[in-house]
Amino acid sequence: MYRGTFAVVDKDAIAANVTSIKSLLAERVRMLVTVKANGYGHGAIEAARAAIRGGATDLGVASVEEGKRLREAGIAQPILVLGAVTPAGAAAAAEAGLAVGVSTQWDDLPEGVFNPPLQVHVKVDTGMGRLGLRDTADVVRLIRSLKERTDVRVTGLFTHLACADAKDTAHSGEQIRRFTEMLAVLRREGLNPPLIHVANSAATLRMQDWHYGMVRVGIAAYGYPPSDAFDIPVSLSPALNLYSFITRIDTLAPGETVGYGATFTACRPTRVATLPVGYADGYFRILSNRAHVVVGGREAPVIGNVCMDQMMIDVTHLPEAETGDCVTLYGHHAPAEWKTRRLETMTEDEQFRWLAASYRESAQSSPTLSLDVLARLADTISYELMCALAVRVPRIYVDSDSSF
Ligand SMILES: *Cc1c(COP(=O)(O)O)cnc(C)c1O
16 A cells, blocks of 8 residues: 555444344344445445345345356355346346346246346335336236246345435335235235345334335445434444545645635644545545544544545644544544554555554544534435445455454
């Protein structure tokens, strides 16, 4: 590592979160963990392995490509593609042993295109307005036509809640009412698939009645609450941490400015520290002159516009801060021993191992700068900040069980 910006992904935290959430489920209920979008930025394969270690029975992805990547890494658990698939995508899914959600009639598809037979979860739209069939008659027709095929197995039926994280549960209640009505019709017709699922993280954490045969958990597995509208019944620890080492500190005179557009003007002698991390790494530009980072356990404001690859912070009130100090952008506060000079004589492999060991020893129990705080300042949700963590940021994986 030469640039000095890195993420620590705590696989132990993901495994522990999954185990805690699973403790809320009845014994027969399966737990799918969504690892779409590169595992919400954490790394899809590593997140999947951690989730499996914690007790996940199934994995969810957005695309056939994402599912295939997990298979190629040797992951054998059931994988469900949640996004829309084309017939060609479904054929590739069958070949890779991925189940797919199906939202449209497949009348024109010749028989025998799926080999081995494709596992289908029929998707129902009960109020999300995104994917799925809305009318019960259409669902009946789709299941009937799929059941006639020898190259398809209808194994599941599911819907997705639009407002499970909202304070008011009326919208979810209405979705569940429609879903229940539809299930009753399907049961009468003898068409109800073996596996029914509805709940995302929010519904899993607050509504035991909505667990059905499987829950689909994403954000909570990564250690963040889906929203602050309700109490979380288990303890969750954030798994994603972003750090950067100060590359330069200099003092500006009153009246001098910082960054593109000169949006920050020093009104006193100001010690400015520069970090080699920017919006291209996933630290949003809207956080300019708004957010703070943590240096040596203390807050330091972001000043000037966040650049593509760099950003500046005010450390005037932190006289002990120096070039080479580690700054926490989010996650657990960096241990004091993290300084560039400690890493200088190490190979990259040694650096990563030392940082991972040191994280486990001290950072894991230190306070956190929550992504929820940054998300509020950026007018978004923790999900978007996580997913935005760029591929170019090296991820250091912390894992007490290296067999995973
Ligand atoms: C991503 C996703 C989930 C998980 O949602 P979280 O809010 O992260 O728990 C569940 N179901 C579907 C269909 C999804 O796309």
